[in-house]
Amino acid sequence: MHPDALTRRAHRHGWTVETAPGPVITLRRHCWLLEIAFTDNTPQSARITSPHDQNSRPVNLRSINTLLRAEPDELARHTAAAIMGERSARPHNAHP
DSSP: OOHHHHHHHHHHTTOEEEEETTTEEEEEETTEEEEEEEETTEEEEEEEEOTTOOSOEEBOGGGHHHHHHSOGGGHHHHHHHHBTTSOOSSOOOSOO
16 A cells, blocks of 8 residues: 555544654554554555553554554454454354
8 A cells, every 4th residue: 555545544534644764654543553664655564552552563464454444442353353473353253
């Protein structure tokens, strides 16, 4: 996702947007912090910090849109699914 498109989408969903050299886009919403690092116009990594944990955690880049659209009360559940290396909070369906 292009940084400008990410910024527009974040604003539309209630995130406060900050940029930093690197470039890094930092999104804030209801004490959540989502940082996305870019190389040129391509996201390279993303990290999220919850209001209850001061340690940022890496998240799957494919989860960025889901996190942006999530309602504040759904962010914890979506974050658990997006954190790299952890199992989803969604129950497993043995019979798809």
